[in-house]
Amino acid sequence: MLYPRESETREVRSLDGIWNFVRSDQANPTQGVRDEWYAKELSQSKPTIPMPVPASYNDITTDNLRDHVGTVWYDRKFFVPRSWAKDQRVWLRFGSVHYEAYVWVNGQKVVKHEMGHLPFEAEVTDLLNYGAENRITVMCDNALIQTTVPQGRITEVPNDGGMTIVQSYTFDFFNYAGIHRSVHLAANEADNVLHIQANLYDKEGVLVANVTSDGKLGGKLQVNQVKPWWPYLMHPEPGYLYELEIKLLATNEELLDVYRLKFLINGNPVYFRGFGRHEDADIRGKGLDNALMVRDFNLLKWIGANAYRTSHYPYSEESMQFADEHGIMIIDECPSGRSLDIISFNRYNAWYSNTGRLDMVTQNVIEEATAWNKHYNKPIIMSEYGADTLEGLHMLPAYVWSEEFQTEVFSRHFKAFDELRRKGWFIGEFVWNFADFKTAQSYTRVGGNKKGVFTRARQPKAAAHLLRKRYFALGRDLDQCSFPEDLFTYIAT
Structure with a gap:
């Protein structure tokens, strides 16, 4: 899965910022799904508080949200440019939500993803209101059980108020939860691709190798006089990176999409x-x-x-x-x-x-x-x-x-x-x-x-x-x- 990078053929918009936030009742974690909180603004279902994205939600407030076990909800409004409605495919991408995420756009379910710390994305082209307001809703569940990675255990124990839900685990770091990494919308041309062109540039922007494919997802680039990637302190110029540019071309050679990515060439063995x-x-x-x-x-x-x-x-x-x-x-x-x-x-x-x-x-x-x-x-x-x-x-x-x-x-x-x-x-x-x-x-x-x-x-x-x-x-x-x-x-x- 490629990181969302802007180019002359791809527009990327960040949805980071202050979102609305609701904590579910620990004793009733599925209430929001049953009552369809995603079908309208969260504030119409329960009082919301502001929550920064990206961030773990645990340490933001001064109450017992830190140790909450179960589901929480986020939502926010955003606009999509009218220009995206024509010959574009639009993708919604999350860098990470811990642990399990359910995502809705304008009340329609888009994607479910399990396992924190990893990116996930889904196409939302047909779900957006172009040139108008949209709403994204996310339900996040931080519960860890024997089949999650990492594993945990959920138990119900008595407390001064009756019974409460407790999360336990054996790993030695805190089970932070929430929308941990950036959220993006990315739009690119919606056309069939027949040719793939790969160009490799050195750090000075000089083209050092290129190849064109007829659509097959494979090929080789040969670089003469390679400048190797060196670790810090091993060379006066550590971290030398080449830039790989991938162009997707239509039948008439019209440029449909371009993606640029830096990659490293490693040097000698190190300590x-x-x-x-x-x-x-x-x-x-x-x-x-x-x-x-x-x-x-x-x-x-x-x-x-x-x-x-x-x-x-x-x-x-x-x-x-x-x-x-x-x-x-x-x-x-x-x-x-x-x-x-x-x-x-x-x-x-x-x-x-x-x-x-x-x-x-x-x-x-x-x-x-x-x-x-x-x-x-x-x-x-x-x-x-x-x-x-x-x-x-x-x-x-x-x-x-x-x-x-x-x-x-x-x-x-x-x-x-x-x-x-x-x-x-x-x-x-x-x-x-x-x-x-x-x-x-x-x-x-x-x-x-x-x-x-x-x-x-x-x-x-x-x-x-x-x-x-x-x-x-x-x-x-x-x-x-x-x-x-x-x-x-x-x-x-």
């Missing part, structure tokens, strides 16, 4: 250094936020990381493209797979295992990584290690939850990693986590998971400065990159 991450932040939850996205990538480059893991779901298309443009590699998680080319393992030495024992970190890491490689004879990555850390808590000697303890945990792992790197098959280290993130309420979680190197507000803890020195030292050793001027604080001559 991965980075983080596991979450799409998570204050107030907007898992909602797409361009300001936050740019801040996160600036922090990745500030600290010298060249990669991150998408844990534990597909990330936004906007962030994936931004990573390509800035030379940041991504290990993209998938729910299952039969064959593995790389072994990655998670282990929380001195935290979940042998809590507080810093003297039992280095050798344990070396022995476990070596055992995995010996058994499978494949490259090894340590994909998670770390310790929860409360910002501003300092204790000497180092003690669990203190910033000193997190720093010491990292340092003991660094010793193991350097010995393993010399063996040739150890190819990467990923801290868990990039930033603190929200979880379900638990006495083991003080306001969420605090293993972040950065706070949830994206400010560095003490370990961030140690990790920065580590990652740039690796960059200089492996890739001959230079140190930032502010990496080391002046002390004395």
Whole structure:
């Protein structure tokens, strides 16, 4: 499914903004469908509140909406230009709705989609009022059960008011819900396509390869003197991208549609250094936020990381493209797979295992990584290690939850990693986590998971400065990159 990009043959309109919002009664989640709330404005069925899109709805209000289980409803009005009524096909596209979504346009059901974090679309050409007002309605259900991905359990338990619905799950991040990513309308020419033309341009806009097909969905482009894509810190010009242009032509060679997409050409093998991450932040939850996205990538480059893991779901298309443009590699998680080319393992030495024992970190890491490689004879990555850390808590000697303890945990792992790197098959280290993130309420979680190197507000803890020195030292050793001027604080001559 292609991302909606504007071109000379495609017009894209955003439906992001402030929508109307209604929460269903937890004890009666299907009431809205039975009473056909989608057939008219939501405000005619129940009082509405304003809700930003994209955003998780959980942290927007000051009441108990945060822990709501079941269905919620959105709607908004929009106009479609009269010009779209002639020889156009119009598509409605959602970047992500978590978890299950039902969509109506002008009271007509358009699409049902299950599974958050993934885009979906449907054609709405025949459902729109051109040159007039339209209404879109969305019902979102955040309930997780044994057959959803991820899994969860719904139970009914007694409370002070009688009975209530409770959602439980075993994964360690908060079940944010709502319209998480952008909503678009896209219109393009409605004609039969007989020819496909593919053009490849370099970064300077020079055509370097092209091919024309008679309609078959296949072909090859050959590029001479390729400029490879390099990860951050491995080359003076990281993230070099070519632009692929696809043109759809009619019988008379009239241009019907054009789509341009940048793609990467990878370079040589690298040593991965980075983080596991979450799409998570204050107030907007898992909602797409361009300001936050740019801040996160600036922090990745500030600290010298060249990669991150998408844990534990597909990330936004906007962030994936931004990573390509800035030379940041991504290990993209998938729910299952039969064959593995790389072994990655998670282990929380001195935290979940042998809590507080810093003297039992280095050798344990070396022995476990070596055992995995010996058994499978494949490259090894340590994909998670770390310790929860409360910002501003300092204790000497180092003690669990203190910033000193997190720093010491990292340092003991660094010793193991350097010995393993010399063996040739150890190819990467990923801290868990990039930033603190929200979880379900638990006495083991003080306001969420605090293993972040950065706070949830994206400010560095003490370990961030140690990790920065580590990652740039690796960059200089492996890739001959230079140190930032502010990496080391002046002390004395």
